Amino acid sequence: MVDKSTESRGLSEEELQELVTSSDSGSRSPEGGVGILLAVVAVVWSLFQVLLASPISNYVLPGDVINNSRQIHLAFAIFLAFMAYPMLKSSPRSYIPIHDWIMGLLGAFIALYGFIFYQKIVAAGGLADDVDKWFALVGLLLLFEGARRALGPAMAIIATIFLAYVFFGSSEWVPDVIRWKGASLKKAMSHMWITSEGVFGIALGVSTKFVFLFVLFGALLDKAGAGNYFIKMAFGALGHLKGGPAKAAVVGSAATGLISGSSIANVVTTGTFTIPLMKRVGFSSEKAGAVEVASSVNGQIMPPVMGAAAFLMVEYVGISYVEVITHAFLPAAISYIALVYIVHLEAVKNNMPTLGDRVVSMGRTIAGMAAFFVGFAALCYGVQYPVRWITSAIPGMSAEVLSLLIALAYVALLWLAAQTPDLEPDDPNAEEVTLPVVSEIYKSGLYFLLPIIVLVYFLMIEQKSPGLSAFWATLLLFVILLTQRPLKSIFRGENQTANAFREGVIDLIQGLIDGARNMIGIGLATATAGVIVGTVTLTGVGQVMADLVEFLSGGNLIAMLALVGLLSLVLGMGLPTTANYIVVSSLMAGVVVELGAQSGLIVPLIAVHLFVFYFGIMADVTPPVGLASFAAAAVSGGDAIRTGFVAFFYSLRTIALPFVFIFNTDLLLIDVTLMQGILVFAMASIAILVFTAGTMGWFLTKSRIYESVALVLIAFMLFRPDFVMDRIQPPFKTTEPTEFVTALNDAQVGDELRVVITGPDFDTGDTKDTTLLISVDTEGTGDERLTATGFILLPEGDVMRMDEPSFSSPYADNLSSFDFYLDEPVFISEVKAPAQQMAKELVYIPALILLAFIVLLQRARMTREGVPA
Incomplete structure (x- = not known):
């Protein structure tokens, strides 16, 4: 919680960093030999995960290590959790008490139990004996305690309730509707700890194989300086517009969402600069914080890196990662378009001033940004053609030649960057704010795009596994961190090459440490959620949940989806997005598909999982426990609860979109042609803008009530043309x-x-x-x-x-x-x-005509009132 003093003043930089570390990577920082030891453990964990994802892992690592990598992954996470996260608020931060050492080492040992005693367990047919069951029970208790420290009490409480249901589900005090025969301690512990049905199940496997590399990729990219570069570019492009700091916050947060999987870290990283500038142009403390929260949280839904949940979808839905991010792209894109429009309407409604003295039209700015994104996408896509030519021309040497070309491109872009000064963070509280000039600063960080291009190329074009794709991109970041400083020093004619190299090594080591510490919570979340998944598979409670939801909803699909969304929001008040997604999707995804089929609606499984995911990301927004809202309030000095409610209002489109794409899977680009996809994107973009204008009460000018209602109706027609056409002509x-x-x-x-x-x-x-x-x-x-x-x-x-x-x-x-x-x-x-049936796209015509009519009405009113167009 944020104390009363934060309502009147923002926190200092040191206090903000303490907030981030205590939430994401642990607030304890022991000094001396212990601190060095923990740093070494974190670096070893990162290097182990990089090696595990590499193409040479089968040649370098023993087969037993690869087969038991989930156990090793959890051992690192649980040990570092007890080292980095204090037991209580009053516990020491500068040293580690002896009981934490005991619990950390014991937890790591029990996590490795299946690895150490592998032959014994195999000989017993994968079942726990009288000794195994007690080790497993202690392991679960230590896991829950580690999760409580790293994730808060909610995760541990929910997992404990599910585990208690396994043991006591046959008791008379359990309602008949959910009563089951119960399980012995030996059977439950076998299921939860010894087999791959519980803790060491799919979720932890995804964390081990994929998620770590992407978290590490983000940590290294941020350490290289990409975060500051993206923010500067966003402010240079948008800062001079009306409400420019807010628009730059949205775009900057979308870009840094590629780097940070943590919405809290995103809020603090970008918010320390954007929020004061938003307040300077007229946003209240709460609205400035809410804009940052809404844009930072949405970073998790933006492909190509969507956080841990996207990789879990690959396993749960049974489709490739490319398909997941293809289906997720359009809702994420139009969600960000809507957020930019929200802050534009806020600025116009309140006639906010602009920053700086540059005058550039919004049309030219939007066209320039669109050209950049289209050009970047074309570059990512087009790079396959020269690669294929090289591969076919010199197949035996293609890897070496391609590596050399990447190295040459990197050196050339780094030489370009060396021609300009390194970008330093600006002071948002300075008396005069000088906005960056894009044409002057863009050269300083173009080489940051290389790892992203490599990642996208391997993911989208080569369609390699997410882990292998992240490995190659991370390997390139290793090179960048080690060489960018010394090469710049050489290009600038400075005599600091040795010192620069030393600083690069420090940056790399710190990035490896940051990546490992950021993974502690995710590793424990996926392991603890495995207990919940294991309970569902062991007890069959999922069918009971289906019956309960069907009873409460009366078989109505809309009501059922609302219940699932409400469940996600309630759980989201205490669970991180990944854990929330695992719990709700395990319980409800199959229920939605089944009850949808009973209602006559064929709902693709990916649509249901994205539905749950979208509500899950509201975990960091929803009052009264939205951590990102508290972080934003800590920066802005505003009221945390009010910030959360405003952010929730700004996020209405994130809540509305899942209901739309459940019924109109065209928005997920399922079974659509290229031309249909382009049309759907155009109409969906118009629809989300119109919906935003309708709910904000402002379009070209302040809307009358009937105009707002009409705008929402137009948005519905554009989002669901099939609904209207089906009423005209049954399909x-x-x-x-x-x-x-x-x-x-x-x-x-x-x-x-x-x-x-x-x-x-x-x-x-x-x-x-x-x-x-x-x-x-x-x-x-x-x-x-x-x-x-x-x-x-x-x-x-x-x-x-x-x-x-x-x-x-x-x-x-x-x-x-x-x-x-x-x-x-x-x-x-x-x-x-x-x-x-006539083409449903014909419904777009009357919808656009009605929209044009409202435009004419508002323009006429603006003319009468003397408002400039």
Whole structure:
């Protein structure tokens, strides 16, 4: 919490850094030999993770080490947690008490238990014996204590409740609806600690394989100076506009979101400069802090680096990382577009002054920034062509030649940077604020783009694994940190090469330490969340949650999504985004898909996971515990709770977008062509701007109530043209179930039939419906296409009964929740074939006409009132 004094004054730089470290990497900094020892442990952890991700790991590391890398990962995290995070607020910060040493070393040993006693566990069939179970129980308790220190009490409390349910779920005081048979200590500990179903499950595996490298990449890039460069560039481009500091804060935070996976660190890093300048041009303390919070938190949804949750989606959804960031791109982009527009409207509404004396039109600025981003994207995409030419021309030497070309490009860009002075952080409280000139400073940091290009190239073009892609980009950062200072010294003719190299080595070591310390919380979050996931798989409570949500929502999909969003927000008050995402997606993702199918809506799994993720990122915003809001208030000197509520209002588009893309998956670029994607992007951008204007009560001028309502309606029409068109022309024609084979025969290749299956639920025996999407992919007769589905039909008069399909059939998993062996049959209750329908994009025309009409109304009113256009 922030004390009362922070409401009237901002914290000092030292106090702000203490806030960041206590939240993200631990506030304890022991001195002397102990401090050196912990620094060495952090560096060793970082180097181990880099080596583990490298192409030579199989040749350098023993197989046992690679196979048990999750245990080693957790051992480092749990040891450093007890070293870096004090037990209590009153605990010492300058030294480590003996009990923390004992718990840290014991926790590391038990984390390595499966590695040390691997042969014994394998001989026992992967089950815990009477000794193992006690070590595992102590390990869980130490894990929960480490998570409490690093993440706050909420994570440990929730995990403890789930673990208690495993043991006491059969008790009479447990409600019947969630009661289960319970588990012995030996069985529970085997599941949670010995096997890969609990603590050492998918989440910790993702943290080990992928997340660490990306966190380290961000720490090294920031240490190299990229963060300050991005902020300077953003201010140089946008600072002179009306509300310029706020616009620069949004863009700068989006850029630093590539570097920092922590919204709190992002707030403090960019906020110490942006918030005072926002206040200077007229933003209140709370609004200035809220802008920084909203833009910093959204850094987690911006591809290509989206934090730990994106890598978890790869495992949970079963698609590639490229597909995840492709689906996530459009909502993230339009979310940031809307935030820039929000601060623009705030500036216009309050007629805020501009900074500096430069006069540059917003149109030229937007065009210039768009040209930069398009050019950068084209560079990332276009680099594949010379690479392919080199690879095909000299296949045996291509790696060496490409490495040499990257080195030459780096040296050339560094020589360019050496022609200008190094960028120093500006003082936002100076009497006169001199905004950077982009044409003068852009050369000083162009070489920072090289690691990002390498990362994007390997991720998007080569489609290598995220871990390997981050490894090559991180390796380049190693070179940059070691050489940028001495090479600049040489290019400038200075005699400081040796000292510069020494400073580079220090920067690299500090970056390795920062990367490791920033990973402590993430490692413990993913491990602790594994207990919750393990409870779901062991007890089957997920099905109970599905029944409970279905009961509370009355089977209504909108109500169910609202409940899932509310659950994410409530958990988000105490959990970091990654842990929140793991918990809610484990409990609810399958529920949304299943209940959506029962409601006749086919919801892609990736859409559900992004829905949960978007609500999860609100963890750092939502009052009364939004940590990013407290951090922003600490910088601005404003009220933390009010800052949180304003930030929540600014983040309304982040809450609205998930509801939109659940029903309109075009926004996730699912099954759209290039031209359709461009059109969807254009219309979605207009829609989010119009929605923002409607909710802000200001468009070209102050909006009347009916104009605001109309703007929100226009936004809905642009976001959901299918909803409007379906009311004009139904998209499907209903066919009798007995005519299913005929419908298959008449369908064209590429058509999709929706088949509603009705029957008794396998667990409860209650009758339920589910909708299957049957894709017609091949030519053939109706009977041949029926065989391809794997359906076994048993017509009885007007009823089209079904028998249980074979396990290998395409829809076996979808039908596994039905009981085919009761007296009540499983049958096809409805068949919907595609009907002729006008293109839904036609709805854009009346929506844009209505928008033009509102523009004319407001322009006319502005003319009458003498307001300049």
